[in-house]
């Protein structure tokens with residue numbers, strides 16, 4: 001089922017179409033990542049969904065409703081929005097920042113308190129330490145997490161994120177991405193995220209949208225973007241040097257393993273991606289390994305030969 005339907009949407013500034021006749025769907029409960037060069041129209045496309053930018057022509061439906069039929073304040077309260085630089089209110093505490101939309105929606109104090117504590121917990125920010133702090137007393141990474149927590153506070157079904165992790169260093173960024181994945185899974189939130197970082201796109205996206213000069217060049221699964229790029233620009237953007245490894249990072253070992261065998265001395269957990277399995281086997285110097293479930297019971301096996309086949313262009 002589609003959470004968002006974008007139909008022939010165009011945004012013009014003067015004579016220039018910065019978003020040019022774009023149509024696409026976003027499945028409920030999925031993560032769609034929008035990538036493309038600077039100025040290609042990514043942010044504009046996303047901001048039309050919550051009406052921060054008015055559409056010139058075309059239609060957008062959220063949850064089956066034309067966004068023009070919903071009062072703008074109601075629409076924005078239903079849609080979480082997180083941006084680079086987090087946009088926290090400097091004179092409000094962390095708890096007050098997170099509580100912004102629930103308060104506007106008139107939630108009672110106990111429910112708001114509970115939700116703030118729950119979100120701080122989910123983002124590994126101890127409420128006793130952080131709830132009463134002001135944004136300037138937090139690190140950049142902590143502020144970023146509060147920004148995402150605030151966007152999630154009213155349990156929006158849809159979360160729009162514009163370069164939400166852009167300002168973070170690589171380690172904190174990886175952590176923030178994993179937090180987002182865990183939370184998205186737990187709440188089944190639909191996410192649309194704009195990024196410049198292709199690794200982030202492949203790590204997070206169920207669907208990747210590649211934009212150039214206002215047009216969508218390709219909108220498909222990460223696997224298809226890698227193996228069946230429909231445009232030379234898409235191929236260039238995904239990078240050709242490590243595409244075998246990128247593809248393998250998308251494929252779960254569990255789904256590609258061979259039957260279990262006896263006599264294998266080395267074992268890998270079935271939760272690994274093929275890329276991580278390959279890396280482990282190279283590191284350990286083994287040509288074949290058992291695959292185990294969480295209770296260390298062998299459920300399959302994987303060989304170097306099989307890995308080489310799986311990473312090959314179809």
Ligand SMILES: Nc1ncnc2c1ncn2[C@@H]1O[C@H](COP(=O)(O)OP(=O)(O)OP(=O)(O)O)[C@@H](O)[C@H]1O
Nearest residue numbers: 013018036037038039040041042043044045194196
């Ligand atoms: N208010 C505006 N008036 C005129 N032109 C605008 C306005 N807002 C954006 N643009 C232009 O529209 C184009 C698309 O901008 P947009 O911010 O959507 O690109 P983007 O792909 O998100 O870029 P970036 O990755 O650099 O953030 C750009 O050329 C930008 O200069």
